[in-house]
Amino acid sequence: MTVPAGAGTPVAAPAPSQIELERRLYRRQRGRRSIVVSVASTVVVIAVVYFGVVNTPGWAAVQQSFFDPQTAIDSFPSILLGLWLNVRILFFSAIGVAVFGTLLAVVRGLRNPVFFPLRMLATGYTDLFRGLPLIIVLYLVGYGIPGLGVFPRLPAEVWGTIAIVLTYSSYIAEVLRAGMEAVHPSQRLAARSLGLSHAKTLRLVVLPQAIRKVTPALMNDFVSMQKDVGLVSILGAVDAVRSAQIAQAETYNFTPYFVAGLLFVVISLPLIRVTDAIARRQQRREQIGGTV
Amino acid sequence: MSGQEARITPDASAAVLELRGLRKAFGEHQVLRGIDLTVHRHEVICVIGASGSGKSTLLKTVNLLEGIDDGEILLQGTDIADPRIDVDATRARIGVVFQQFNLFPHMSVLDNVTLASRQVHGVGRASAEENARRLLGRIGLADFAGAYPDRLSGGQQQRVAIVRAIASDPELLLLDEVTSALDPQLVGEVLDLVTELKRQGSTILMTTHEMHFARNVADRIVFLHQGEVVEQGAPADVLDAPSHPALVEFLSRVHA
Numbered sequence: 001m002t003v004p005a006g007a008g009t010p011v012a013a014p015a016p017s018q019i020e021l022e023r024r025l026y027r028r029q030r031g032r033r034s035i036v037v038s039v040a041s042t043v044v045v046i047a048v049v050y051f052g053v054v055n056t057p058g059w060a061a062v063q064q065s066f067f068d069p070q071t072a073i074d075s076f077p078s079i080l081l082g083l084w085l086n087v088r089i090l091f092f093s094a095i096g097v098a099v100f101g102t103l104l105a106v107v108r109g110l111r112n113p114v115f116f117p118l119r120m121l122a123t124g125y126t127d128l129f130r131g132l133p134l135i136i137v138l139y140l141v142g143y144g145i146p147g148l149g150v151f152p153r154l155p156a157e158v159w160g161t162i163a164i165v166l167t168y169s170s171y172i173a174e175v176l177r178a179g180m181e182a183v184h185p186s187q188r189l190a191a192r193s194l195g196l197s198h199a200k201t202l203r204l205v206v207l208p209q210a211i212r213k214v215t216p217a218l219m220n221d222f223v224s225m226q227k228d229v230g231l232v233s234i235l236g237a238v239d240a241v242r243s244a245q246i247a248q249a250e251t252y253n254f255t256p257y258f259v260a261g262l263l264f265v266v267i268s269l270p271l272i273r274v275t276d277a278i279a280r281r282q283q284r285r286e287q288i289g290g291t292v
Numbered sequence: 293m294s295g296q297e298a299r300i301t302p303d304a305s306a307a308v309l310e311l312r313g314l315r316k317a318f319g320e321h322q323v324l325r326g327i328d329l330t331v332h333r334h335e336v337i338c339v340i341g342a343s344g345s346g347k348s349t350l351l352k353t354v355n356l357l358e359g360i361d362d363g364e365i366l367l368q369g370t371d372i373a374d375p376r377i378d379v380d381a382t383r384a385r386i387g388v389v390f391q392q393f394n395l396f397p398h399m400s401v402l403d404n405v406t407l408a409s410r411q412v413h414g415v416g417r418a419s420a421e422e423n424a425r426r427l428l429g430r431i432g433l434a435d436f437a438g439a440y441p442d443r444l445s446g447g448q449q450q451r452v453a454i455v456r457a458i459a460s461d462p463e464l465l466l467l468d469e470v471t472s473a474l475d476p477q478l479v480g481e482v483l484d485l486v487t488e489l490k491r492q493g494s495t496i497l498m499t500t501h502e503m504h505f506a507r508n509v510a511d512r513i514v515f516l517h518q519g520e521v522v523e524q525g526a527p528a529d530v531l532d533a534p535s536h537p538a539l540v541e542f543l544s545r546v547h548a
Contacts, residue, residue, distance in 0.1 A: 186390065186392060187396065190390065190396070192383060193386075195380050195413075196380070196411060197380050200412075204411065205396055209397065
């Protein structure tokens, strides 16, 4: 019968030769030296930057107005409460972007001439919203649409969420489209040959593979969105940034902004690490047999 | 896949597929110039010919993966080249295996094999998987049901691809150079499976470069030259007593 691939009885490797042992010793020494050098250079750079900043003429004033511990502690609870709003906006934005972005990508990928107008519409949309600064979209949606007077009064964060979804969907759509185009045509062929419809081929065969191919790029856009939700503050939503602004106005001290910034970094860190890990894993898989 | 008979012979009274005056051009290039060909039930036909002779295009047109410019493709008597036909339902009646396997890399072997049953034929997951496990067991790959295609050798992948194509009992099986992408030592296991399918009565239209296999397994060999069937018949007649000069030259090159 057939032998499964990769099957082979494990054999104990022979003891390394003298030459190999010497190589290993040399590599170990080199490795140790590299670590010492990198640690030393890091310490030097940090020291130079630290003393450089601390010894500037205005440092005492800057430290007082940006890094004041007492102001940080006092403003922390309200900023944290504001951050909860950011997290909620992020949650709904992510869902909205996933749905709308996928829809845009699929429409842009339609090949049937019947869909030409729809495709042009989607293309125009992504062109427009990728070029438009988010802050302007926020103003247009947040002040413009309620100004029409046809919608009921909605809180600022709702309009902010809509603006973020509109903008980020156009980025995500482009990323997904690139992923869909990277799926080899033979995969579509195989799916269609089984009798799967165009829609099922897209949903079951093309999209899952496309998303895998562009996961690092998608995660990167998500991290970017995570901090851009802070911009809803310009519409008056009391999020972390707005809370910091209020605290700043009360104390004439900028430390609350520093606190808010730090919190944004903290919530994005886990995802950044995950993104890095996924990208590394993919790189490893695609570079089998080479390290250069 | 049923059939207990010791040997199932082609049923000349039942045409599964009938091609009439099939034409296909890519731009100026005439790839198929009026193909007439009938595939009977339980018949295995090997299409041979040089690369560029139109073999692969022929199989693609039969599965409607490539449109035609003229002619008829009758599947069980119905013209499937008719634009009013349900393309997906028609493709579901025909199994196709490609040169490059084209398994879905993001699905386990089991999901690959059951996909069409579940999504096209409306079979429940449990019974689709039971059927798939039975088929995988028959080709000695039961242990790989949960594995992903990249864990399999080329020969194993191609055998899974064949099982995927036959899982829903297609009326016709199209095999497009299924061993051309395999290392020589893996070709045998795939051809053995095709031989087994013939023994069980599958109707197969295939292109191949394996002349030994064609000689031993095919009921009929069809030689395609510049988009035309220039010679066809029993393997011994076609391979041992070729009359068309193009066939003589082709055979001298592949030393059958």
